Amino acid sequence: MTGNVNNSRLWENADLWSAPVGTALPAALTDAMSTVPAWKAVGLLSEDGASESRDEDSNDFYAWGGKLIRTKRSKHKRSIKVTCLEDNLAVFGLVNPGSVATTADGVNTRTIKAPKSDKRSFVLELMDGDITRRRHIPTGEVTEVGEVTLSEGDLQAFELTITIYPSTDDVLYVDYDNDTANAAA
Template sequence: MSGNTANPRLWEGADLWTAPVATALPTDLADAMSTIPAWKAVGLLSEDGASEARDEDSTDFYAWGGKLIRTKRSKHKRSITVTCLEDNLVVFGLVNPGSTVATSAGVNTRTVKIPKTDKRSFVLELVDGDITRRRHIPQGEVTSVGEVTLSEADMQAFELTITIYPTADDTLYVDYDNDTTNAATP
């Protein structure tokens, strides 16, 4: 059997961080995301993990006789979906962009308004033992929020779908990791 048993990943832990677009990342993977105050964690995430979706149109072109000779790809879209388990100010801001929270005399008042466009940077930080991967999304936006259940039988959770927008050079995201088994050779 060929392959390397050190290559498969089982991400045992994860955090989702958000900050204004163009916020710098820590310069080293050993440095916590929290060393840069603009990065805010969304809090606990569902054990279901995160999922990445791809969507694009494709058109196949055939030569006379039915031989496939080319495929044109367009309208490429990527998104990441994650479920946040905490009802905190960071999650509130992602779920309700443009809304406000005020506190007076120990009472919080959440004024929910029609959502506004709120492009942000995101980092999905994954951990597998000693391996850390930071997926940096320079520009994305929460474009879908799943149904939120309010009951005594189910935990309240916020399923967020983050649409990833390309940068000027068409970069969707950059992964940074310390996985030596997959290091590029000079």
């Protein structure tokens, strides 16, 4: 059997961070995300982890006789889905863009408005032992919020779908890690 079992990853821990578009990352991978105050953690995430989906159109072209000679790809879309388990201000802002939360005399008031476009930067930080990977999404947006259950039998959770927008040079995201198995020669 070929391969190296040390190159497989089981992401035992993860955090999702959000900040205004253009916010710098910490200077080094070893620096905590919280060293840049604009980055806000969404808190606990579901044990189901995050999932990345891809969607695109493709059009196949065939030569006479049915031989495939070319495929044109277009309308590529990538998104990440994650479930937040905390009801905090960071999650509130992602679920209800454009809404306002205030506190006066010990009473919190959340005024929910119709959602507006709110492009943000995201970092999905994954950990496997001593290996850390930061997936930096320079521009994304929560484009879908799953159904939120309010009951005594189910934990309140916020399933977010983050659509990733490419940069002008078609970069969707950048992964930074300290995994020696991925070191470029």
